[in-house]
Amino acid sequence: MTDAGNRDIGKVLINAFALLLVLSYALPYVYLLMTSLKPAADVQQIPPSFFPDRISLENFGEVLGSATLPSAFANSLITAVLTTLLSLVLAVPAAYVAAQYRRRITVLFLLFALVTRMVPAVSLGVPLFQLLKTLGLLDTTTGLVLAHTSTAVPLALLLMAAFFEGVPRELEEAARMDGCTRFQAFVKVVLPVMKSGIAITALFSFIASWNEFLYALLLTSENSKTAPIVIAEYNSVYGLAWGPMTAAAVLYSLPVIIVTLALQKQIIGGLTFGAVKG
């Protein structure tokens, strides 16, 4: 056997092994999908089976027909959309000057955003509870949006600052030569070229809010409860209703996964570039 032949076999083996590894990594989530498609009675059978014997939408019917989950999904969606919009409005202009005008104050500002990312949510949650209570915003969507935005803004700031660093300074200067003010140059010339960066930052802010659990648990009780809280409550209210719980978990997580798959290249870039550039 030649050396090259050996290497080819080695390559095929490595490829096959890598594929096997990666597929087994996805297995737990596939099991969640399979379980949600079983009839409710089969979900807790002993011993468990990986694939459903019969496919049934019973679990999905139950959670979608329930009184709580559809409105919780609506709350989650509204909260996440408002959080995204608010964090973009706040973070994008700040990130622009932080990246393009290096001054002591902008450097300090980015450092502050970085430090904020280290703050444990529970440390902020405790006083936020008190603050929102004083403002009469406990258990309101507005209150939860404010809380979520406080974690989304630092994230959006750091992401956008990295994106803006790729914009040449001349862009703003050229626009100002043509008679724009600094602000007009920012809005009319710089922002349009940043569309994809803004879209990714928006998506990250959205997901941060959509996935958030602790603030929602602390700061909402009846009216503004989000989906993760209601899903978690399947524990106590229904005993261990695994069937509906898996269906709710699928409804809650699948949209995000599909969007991620569609935009995977940009998202993986966004997730990792900050780390690697550091």
Add this chain to the structure above:
Amino acid sequence: MTERRFVYLMLAPAALFLGLLVAYPVGLLVFNSFFTVETITPDVREWVGFENYIDALTSSRIADSAWRTVKYSVFALGFELIFGFCAALLFSAIAEKSRWHRTIFALPLMVPPIVAGLLWRFLLVGQIGILNYGLAAIGLIDDPGDIRWLSDADIVIYSVAFADIWLTTSFVALVAYAGLTNIPRDLIEAARVDGANALKRFWHVTLPLLRPVIAVIIIVRGVDAAKTFDLIWIQTQGGPRNQSEVFSMNIYQRMVRFGDLGEASASATLFLIVMLVLAGIAYWKIWRPSHD
């Protein structure tokens, strides 16, 4: 408009917001920590100085939850680093063909933590957990009932970390992969020419060059693991007998179940300080030397 005014105006909204919703609450947190004050009546308060801190530092339940947080974080981070780096090396070995592998591998990144927690609870739980049936089928254990992952007080803190490891190994792998692709090929070639074997090349060339990347992973993931709340909460709510109660959960319980805002604030302040100090140390020790 002068440049200076423009900078200030653009920064102002975000600065005001973060001031009101991050800096002010942190101030409030530290302030509350010096009082005896109840969660439901924050207006009624009594100054007690450092008493809450002394209580926190001498409470065995808090000390236990802190120690558990360390065990959980080290266990989770350790396996994430090992698995993540193995996956990254594998991906870089098959280079351009690894696109689909990486896509599938990235999926858990977008799974909400509470879904990951639920899922793993379902895989591990009592009679219906399929993992034990799998282990029994391949002969690693005799009976599916042999390991009680989530109800055995001795191992529960490690069992609840499985979900974390599954969820974030992909982050480590993708960051490490990006780091690996940034290493100049000729450096590794040069080492090969000098007669270094694969292991030596990895140890003496690849690993030192990845130092900043590893630092970032350890800081970001370490801080996240130490902050974990939802993932464990959804699996065990801290049980059995508080044996999976980590520090953030202890603070939550103190504030919500026991209604003790003062003590919860003291613990939360200590938590905040420790996290900032740890992140600072990690930054100075691991990251900076590579810039010299």
